[in-house]
Structure formats: structure tokens, C-alpha cells
Amino acid sequence: MAHPGDGDLPRYTEIGERLTEEFHGVHTADTVERCVSAARYGAEEVTGSAPPDLVERIARRHLEVLATVAAEKRRKARRSSLDNAP
DSSP: OOOTTGGGHHHHHHHHHHHHHHTTTTSOHHHHHHHHHHHHHHHHHHHSOOOHHHHHHHHHHHHHHHHHHHHHHHHHHHHHHTTOOO
């Protein structure tokens, strides 16, 4: 079954490639691909369309949040391993 915007798949691939490069060393390509896909389908669900610029903004924000959460978990783990956690 075709979805609206399927003709834009190469543009979504380009988004994934850009974000994979931008978040290299932070997120795997699989994580980036899942975020782009989720952003696309979320945009379609909410607005009825998924313009590539909107998909890229949503996916980038999601990846930024995931990176922040991962950094916070690492910070807390280091504190706990030093046995000085509150």
C-alpha cells in the first residue's frame, strides 16, 4: 500500500544521511533511520503530510533529546561508580 509522500523517499534518505553524519559517534545509523521514519509517520498522522523539512526538524530534535538522556545516564553512572551519588 502506498503512503502519501512515497515519491519523496530519496529525500528522506538524504535526511537520514545528513543526520547520520551530524550525529556520528552519538547515534548509530539504525537509530537515525528509526527517528526519521518515526518523524515522517508522526508528521503524516498529525498534519496529514510529511514535508521533508518538517521531518528533518522533528528527527533532529528527537536525536538531540536522546543524546541528552544518554549523556545524563552516563553522568549518573560515573557518579554512582565513584560512590558519591546523593
